[in-house]
Amino acid sequence: MNIAFAGTGFISKIHAQAARNLGLTLTAVVNHRPESRDAFAAHFGIARQYDTVDALLRDGRVEALVVATPNYLHAPQTIAALKAGIHVMVEKPMAMNAVEAAQMNAAAEKSGALLMVAHCWRFDPDVLWLKAQSARLGRIIRTKGYGVHVHWGPGGWFTQKPLAGGGALADMGIHALDTARFLLGDPKPVSVYARIGTHYKDFDVDDTGILIVEWDSGATSTIESGWWQPHSDGVEAATQLYGAKGFGRLFPTKLVLPNEQEQKLEDVESGFDFPRKEHCPQSLYDDQLKYFVECIAQKQKPNPGGLEGLINMKVIDAAYQSAQTGEAVKIEGVL
16 A cells, blocks of 8 residues: 655654555655655655655546545644545544534545545553453443643643644643543543643643533533643553442453452453553554555445544533533534
């Protein structure tokens, strides 16, 4: 498979390494900055270089595109590629807002090209173990999750609202949001209440957020997002499930279930190490890209696809609206 990359930053390098590990043909790279583009191309042995995605598409000879550029470019670059019949995996958040996300979905439906959103935690072994075991917890009543950087945060375009759309919520909180939704079986959001602000640094996007999301399954999720926080009760994507019959959690990953015969609680260990050597290992992204390639080969719509990305964007939009109004925001129009 001939695969191209839009963007040359940290996460694009991770995706390119995944493509190399999978034996794909790294065909082209797109970036408006020649020095960054040249270095990326040299490192990964990529011959074709372009200033824009449109220039790449005019040349053709590409089957798939990974879009890992600043958020404001996600929608236009993805839509252009989809219209050209190129399959796209786009980084999270998939767009600046739900309106753009819906336009991306429409382009995929019209062209028949596949659209996947890189919600990477759906491919993590710990997450998959907890999802497989979650039925033992009974009906899930509530979840609690974390998307927080402690004593650290990004710079550059991430902190500029015209380029990023949102701050820590769009960057980190969306990890916790999507992980909770995945573990719950992808319910639809009903309403969102949020408190969001900028308290630790001087920029025009948020560095602190708390969301309460009500799902149509009856479960409620609490999501914490943040950059530069003094503390977090969990690492990135750490999620807790409170079920009618027991408790489950990620990182460290296990269940806690009652033993009624012996009148005590018992831990069901996952067998995964915590803390990990790397919390976000390369293998996580290898598995994600492998799934995308398999979907293309099998002509199978991915999950997480455009719909999952759109639903997350609707929650993010509602959270920012709620933070402005001080009221819970109902979510409508999700298919």
